[in-house]
Amino acid sequence: MAKLTPRDGYVKTTDINSQSGVKTYRAGSDGRYEVNNPAHIKALKAEGFTEANLALYESGDGERGYTCTECGFGSWFRKCSRCGHESSAPKTDGD
Numbered sequence: 001m002a003k004l005t006p007r008d009g010y011v012k013t014t015d016i017n018s019q020s021g022v023k024t025y026r027a028g029s030d031g032r033y034e035v036n037n038p039a040h041i042k043a044l045k046a047e048g049f050t051e052a053n054l055a056l057y058e059s060g061d062g063e064r065g066y067t068c069t070e071c072g073f074g075s076w077f078r079k080c081s082r083c084g085h086e087s088s089a090p091k092t093d094g095d
Contacts, residue, residue, distance in 0.1 A: 002041050004033045007048035014047075016040045 006014070009031055016023045023040065025033045032052050035041050045051075066087045067073070068080035079086045 001034055001036050003052040004035055004041065004044050004049040005031065005052045006033070007050070014044070016043055 006027070011027065013024055013026050014033070016025065018037075018039070023037075025035060025040075025044075027033055033044070033049070035044060065074055065076045066078050066080075068075075068083060068085055069087060070085040071080065071083045073080055073082040075081060
């Protein structure tokens with residue numbers, strides 16, 4: 001399962017066309033979409049959705065937090081929560 005966030009926070013529902021018909025996804029109370037189908041995840045990412053992580057990391061300030069050198073996932077923690085790799089080059093906390 002993946003939690004995805006839309007590019008525009010005002011998107012409350014989105015439809016995916018599939019072989020079995022149209023699948024409608026609705027945003028949860030936190031504004032994120034929970035998607036289980038890998039093909040649907042790929043389609044939503046192609047439309048600008050991103051995987052939910054620590055949103056403050058992606059606030060436009062690239063000097064905060066850590067970026068995993070293995071998979072590119074960003075977070076506030078040195079050890080990647082996605083792949084487990086530990087970053088050896090820490091970034092600053094925005095100072």
